Amino acid sequence: MTEYYFFTEKMSVGYHMRPLIENIEIGLNKGEILTLIGPNGAGKSTVLKSIARQIALIGGTVCLDGDHVEQMSGTKLSRKMAVLLTERLRTEMMTCEDVVATGRYPYTGHFGILSEKDRRAVKEAMELVHVSGIADQDFTRVSDGQRQRVMLARAICQEPEILVLDEPTSYLDVKHKLEFLSVLQKLRKEKSLTVVMSLHELELAAKVSDKILCINGRYVERFGRPEEIFRQGYLTELFGIESGKFDEENGNMELAAAEGEAEVFVIAGNGTGRNTYRSLQRQGIPFAAGILFQNDLDYPVARALGTCCIAAESFEPIPEALLSRAKEKIDSCKKVICCRRSFGTFEAANRELLAYAKQSKKTIEETAEKDLKQNG
Amino acid sequence: MSFLFLGICVAVLCIANIGIGSVKISLQDILKSVSGREIGETERRILWDIRLPRTLAALILGGALALAGYLLQTFFHNPIAGPFVLGISSGAKMAVALVMVFLMGRAVRVSGATLIFAAFSGAMISMGFVLLMSRKVDNMSMLIVSGVMIGYICSAITEFVVTFADDADIVNLHNWSRGSFSGMTWENVAVMAGVTAVAFLAVFLMSKPLGAYQLGEAYARNLGVNILLLRSMLVILSSVLSACIVAYAGPISFAGLAAPHLVKSLLGTAKPLLMIPACFLGGSVFCLFCDLLARNLLAPSEISISAVTAVFGAPVVLWVMIKRNREKVL
Numbered sequence: 101m102t103e104y105y106f107f108t109e110k111m112s113v114g115y116h117m118r119p120l121i122e123n124i125e126i127g128l129n130k131g132e133i134l135t136l137i138g139p140n141g142a143g144k145s146t147v148l149k150s151i152a153r154q155i156a157l158i159g160g161t162v163c164l165d166g167d168h169v170e171q172m173s174g175t176k177l178s179r180k181m182a183v184l185l186t187e188r189l190r191t192e193m194m195t196c197e198d199v200v201a202t203g204r205y206p207y208t209g210h211f212g213i214l215s216e217k218d219r220r221a222v223k224e225a226m227e228l229v230h231v232s233g234i235a236d237q238d239f240t241r242v243s244d245g246q247r248q249r250v251m252l253a254r255a256i257c258q259e260p261e262i263l264v265l266d267e268p269t270s271y272l273d274v275k276h277k278l279e280f281l282s283v284l285q286k287l288r289k290e291k292s293l294t295v296v297m298s299l300h301e302l303e304l305a306a307k308v309s310d311k312i313l314c315i316n317g318r319y320v321e322r323f324g325r326p327e328e329i330f331r332q333g334y335l336t337e338l339f340g341i342e343s344g345k346f347d348e349e350n351g352n353m354e355l356a357a358a359e360g361e362a363e364v365f366v367i368a369g370n371g372t373g374r375n376t377y378r379s380l381q382r383q384g385i386p387f388a389a390g391i392l393f394q395n396d397l398d399y400p401v402a403r404a405l406g407t408c409c410i411a412a413e414s415f416e417p418i419p420e421a422l423l424s425r426a427k428e429k430i431d432s433c434k435k436v437i438c439c440r441r442s443f444g445t446f447e448a449a450n451r452e453l454l455a456y457a458k459q460s461k462k463t464i465e466e467t468a469e470k471d472l473k474q475n476g
Numbered sequence: 477m478s479f480l481f482l483g484i485c486v487a488v489l490c491i492a493n494i495g496i497g498s499v500k501i502s503l504q505d506i507l508k509s510v511s512g513r514e515i516g517e518t519e520r521r522i523l524w525d526i527r528l529p530r531t532l533a534a535l536i537l538g539g540a541l542a543l544a545g546y547l548l549q550t551f552f553h554n555p556i557a558g559p560f561v562l563g564i565s566s567g568a569k570m571a572v573a574l575v576m577v578f579l580m581g582r583a584v585r586v587s588g589a590t591l592i593f594a595a596f597s598g599a600m601i602s603m604g605f606v607l608l609m610s611r612k613v614d615n616m617s618m619l620i621v622s623g624v625m626i627g628y629i630c631s632a633i634t635e636f637v638v639t640f641a642d643d644a645d646i647v648n649l650h651n652w653s654r655g656s657f658s659g660m661t662w663e664n665v666a667v668m669a670g671v672t673a674v675a676f677l678a679v680f681l682m683s684k685p686l687g688a689y690q691l692g693e694a695y696a697r698n699l700g701v702n703i704l705l706l707r708s709m710l711v712i713l714s715s716v717l718s719a720c721i722v723a724y725a726g727p728i729s730f731a732g733l734a735a736p737h738l739v740k741s742l743l744g745t746a747k748p749l750l751m752i753p754a755c756f757l758g759g760s761v762f763c764l765f766c767d768l769l770a771r772n773l774l775a776p777s778e779i780s781i782s783a784v785t786a787v788f789g790a791p792v793v794l795w796v797m798i799k800r801n802r803e804k805v806l
Binding site for chain 2: 149152153154173174175176177178179181182183185187189190191192193194198199202203205206208210211212213258
């Protein structure tokens with residue numbers, strides 16, 4: 101068995117000698133990105149702080165590049181590992197550049213005077229995360245998001261081999277979240293930087309991570325590749341989601357479905373129904389959806405929000421049985437909404453459903469595409 | 477630039493402190509005498525036996541005070557920390573009062589070293605209490621309140637001891653316990669210069685870890701700073717400096733608190749490498765200026781130095797609090 105670049109063995113973490121999570125086993129190769137996910141208060145920060153030697157381990161070991169982290173000298177560790185924590189900094193009279201420059205501490209001489217090389221590293225790190233523009237501004241006067249990026253630049257200019265980041269994206273907007281993850285991928289590619297971080301954005305975690313560790317507050321539930329973790333229904337269970345659903349397959353979250361018997365039947369497909377589903381959910385109207393192919397863009401949303409979702413196997417003709425089930429459903433509804441303007445060859449069943457609804461004198465509302473055009 | 481400004485201030489104030497008083501000594505006379513030439517006997521004695529040691533004491537102790545304040549502010553990450561508000565000065569005062577009363581009562585001559593040591597023990601006791609409190613309360617303002625309370629308790633004990641002391645001692649103690657630079661001897665100046673120089677050097681050598689510590693403990697630890705060692709050094713050095721001041725000049729209010737802020741605003745940066753020496757100079761300027769006023773404002777009687785420093789220092793504290801509150805950091 102090849103030795104991992106970074107691994108923990110029977111690591112137990114907690115405060116005041118009381119273990120919170122025990123037997124944590126992590127193994128990472130150089131250049132891999134590990135993301136910790138789990139509900140608030142599950143102990144993600146505790147695990148990260150223990151790895152970064154901010155709090156003492158209660159048991160087990162943490163090894164980095166063949167050395168036990170707890171036995172490394174402060175300077176040696178600081179050249180290998182940089183951190184970004186959630187605690188708020190209270191600086192005084194420090195510009196953003198000053199803050200970034202503290203990352204050079206392990207490399208400067210006795211009085212901490214920056215050399216030409218140090219200055220270059222600071223400058224490069226600031227350019228990488230796009231904070232050069234605020235270099236001379238006081239750190240306390242920039243926005244939370246800018247501050248977070250400044251702290252990231254600080255960690256980067258420390259030139260670590262491994263980065264430990266606690267919720268590094270919490271204050272970032274969408275643009276900067278993506279930029280931040282690109283920076284991680286870039287560093288990984290160029291310097292084979294290893295990253296251990298916690299994220300609340302599950303959809304991002306699934307995309308950027310090589311490995312994922314799921315913590316539930318008592319123990320590690322799962323550790324593995326994202327495709328192993330992001331299985332149907334698992335995250336809803338891990339986070340104990342009660343009002344709503346997280347869709348592991350496409351990273352969407354949906355609020356809870358309206359309760360009760362379906363009052364409206366929505367005919368949709370090809371992504372035309374999603375907005376209608378959500379609008380019905382907002383109004384608290386329970387609805388049934390059909391007939392959708394399982395690979396339709398509407399399908400995951402209908403499954404999460406509808407009281408009933410009649411779905412057909414992808415790339416197969418819609419069976420007769422499904423059609424009659426849909427008709428029964430229409431019988432029990434007061435109203436039918438049709439989001440399709442025209443029907444394709446393989447959704448003849450839906451055309452038939454619409455005709456059936458008209459025939460049985462249901463209120464028909466044909467919406468979708470003109471709405472979409474207005475929105476577009 | 478800022479250093480030049482501070483340097484000029486120190487020089488001007490030194491000359492003013494030596495020259496101005498009930499007996500005026502002209503600049504020419506000062507220069508003459510310092511360069512070894514003869515001046516009038518009265519002037520010579522006033523210059524060498526009274527004014528010069530006193531000015532040097534204000535210069536050294538003022539710097540020490542500001543430095544102690546700066547260290548405490550860094551240590552507690554609290555802009556309104558200082559040896560006086562945290563009760564450290566009062567703790568030192570209490571210990572010194574106890575030692576003086578009991579030893580003088582037995583007609584034992586109290587040496588400077590004994591006093592400093594007593595003051596240091598008292599400072600450490602107060603510091604210990606403040607540290608205990610800082611573990612219990614996380615709030616900056618509460619820490620200051622507990623420091624002030626400790627100060628009151630120590631002052632009460634001091635009063636109590638003073639009441640039981642012999643008459644001659646009381647006069648002596650009373651003057652001193654209000655804080656004053658008067659009655660300095662060359663021997664005093666030599667001891668305080670030695671202690672302060674060593675402490676200053678130690679602090680200056682710590683400027684790099686102090687810079688990292690400004691980001692907070694967690695980041696400093698990640699940068700490889702030995703937190704336990706740094707924290708112990710901060711406690712010991714700030715106590716030594718406070719002790720040295722109290723042993724010679726009694727408790728001096730607000731100078732240690734205000735001077736670092738004034739200097740920080742002057743420098744426009746908080747980098748310890750610059751702050752440490754600038755802070756020392758700034759403290760000197762502050763105390764020289766206040767002592768000048770204390771001696772001359774109501775001449776021939778003297779105002780206690782603490783009264784003057786409070787007038788100039790307390791507004792600075794208010795200013796800092798308002799500024800902090802506006803930035804919503806406190």
